[in-house]
Amino acid sequence: MRRRITLLVAATTSVVLLAFLLPAAALVSRVAEARALDAARQQVQTLLPVVALAPGADGVRTAVDAGLAAGRQVAVVWPDGTVVGDPGAVLPSAVPTTATTVDVAGGTVVAQPVARDGGTAVVTVRVPDEVARSGVLRTWLVLGGLGLVLFTLALLVADRLARTLTRPVSELAATADRLGHGELTARVEPAGPADIRAVGTAVNRLAGRIGELLAAERENAADLAHRLRTPLTALRLDVDALPTGSARDRLVDDVDELSRTVDAVIADARRPVREGLQAESDAAAVVADRVGFWAVLAEDEGRALDVDLVPGPLPVRVPAADLGAVVDALLGNVFAHTPAGTPFAVAVRSRPGGGAVVTVADRGPGTAATAAVRRGVSGRGSTGLGLDIARRAAEASGGSATVHGDDGTTVVLELGPPT
Numbered sequence: 001m002r003r004r005i006t007l008l009v010a011a012t013t014s015v016v017l018l019a020f021l022l023p024a025a026a027l028v029s030r031v032a033e034a035r036a037l038d039a040a041r042q043q044v045q046t047l048l049p050v051v052a053l054a055p056g057a058d059g060v061r062t063a064v065d066a067g068l069a070a071g072r073q074v075a076v077v078w079p080d081g082t083v084v085g086d087p088g089a090v091l092p093s094a095v096p097t098t099a100t101t102v103d104v105a106g107g108t109v110v111a112q113p114v115a116r117d118g119g120t121a122v123v124t125v126r127v128p129d130e131v132a133r134s135g136v137l138r139t140w141l142v143l144g145g146l147g148l149v150l151f152t153l154a155l156l157v158a159d160r161l162a163r164t165l166t167r168p169v170s171e172l173a174a175t176a177d178r179l180g181h182g183e184l185t186a187r188v189e190p191a192g193p194a195d196i197r198a199v200g201t202a203v204n205r206l207a208g209r210i211g212e213l214l215a216a217e218r219e220n221a222a223d224l225a226h227r228l229r230t231p232l233t234a235l236r237l238d239v240d241a242l243p244t245g246s247a248r249d250r251l252v253d254d255v256d257e258l259s260r261t262v263d264a265v266i267a268d269a270r271r272p273v274r275e276g277l278q279a280e281s282d283a284a285a286v287v288a289d290r291v292g293f294w295a296v297l298a299e300d301e302g303r304a305l306d307v308d309l310v311p312g313p314l315p316v317r318v319p320a321a322d323l324g325a326v327v328d329a330l331l332g333n334v335f336a337h338t339p340a341g342t343p344f345a346v347a348v349r350s351r352p353g354g355g356a357v358v359t360v361a362d363r364g365p366g367t368a369a370t371a372a373v374r375r376g377v378s379g380r381g382s383t384g385l386g387l388d389i390a391r392r393a394a395e396a397s398g399g400s401a402t403v404h405g406d407d408g409t410t411v412v413l414e415l416g417p418p419t
Helices: 002-053 057-069 136-180 194-240 246-270 283-300 320-337 385-396
Strands: 073-077 083-085 100-104 107-116 119-128 305-309 344-350 356-362 400-404 409-415
Touching (some): 002 057, 002 073, 002 107, 002 136, 057 083, 194 246, 283 305, 283 320, 283 344, 283 356, 320 356, 320 385, 320 409, 385 409
Parallel strands (some): 305 344
Antiparallel strands (some): 073 119, 100 107, 107 119, 356 409, 400 409
């Protein structure tokens, strides 16, 4: 927009300057020529009395020499053909009968006949073209310089004006982009014309409303999870009152799983809004940290752990907290749904085009189908939320999640690079 405004002003200014400078340049040329011819006619009028009263050709020589000394091409053709002065100023044609101006090669001749006894004398003054154009080039250069200065000033004013118009729009676009990247605290300072200020105010109002709706949604989710605690506690007490046996143990495990799920819902609802597309973390460092945490439990249960982490940072578009929660969910599934002693492996490698590929594989009973990445679906008795969390995190980063259950279970997360 700023560039278009500047180009529009440049085009308009160019048209105006051309409409002014071209006629001015032509007028300067005509005025210079008219001034030179007027000076020649004045010289002719000065010589007319002298030629009319002089007894002979020698009587006008002094006046002609004075004109020649002044730098003019002056000549007097006597009735008998005698030329007094510059022969180059003599007309090549016949003697004129009236005052005339004749264009000749390289200039213009102003001629005036003078009646005398015995014939007619002719007074001529030649004006060379360079004399007629004297000062024209300098004046054109001055006009051109003036036009260039005016054009530059017009561009500077246009750029300043365009900047005052486009800066609020640019700030508005930047704020909208920050909001789109999840920075819900971003606000625009309304400025510029009234319409743009109105848009800025509306964007601020919209951002505030989005924040309120998200906060209300999270509060509702947290309140719902809290309300589940009371029946969950009653359920736990009822299960604890059951006689010891396999059914009771199975119910205890189910209640524990339900309790962990409720706790995860509350924790997720209480967390601040995700950073969106501006989020960034080091996949290698985060996975290494979480694997180190779970390695202790793996050693206690006699599980062989194979870790393959590429050296160096692998930046991905996932917050470190979210990526840690994903790794915890995947490794927690391994411990929860495979027998003790089952080996598992964790690998992190770079992804073509940027990002990282995180793989968690175990040698357990396997998963029924790759549909386990859908929310609430699992082939091994769990709620399926852990895999869904992993899938959502991967897709939010611009990647994907897949599960293979042919020989054990292999979860592959492709995480996109930060923007």
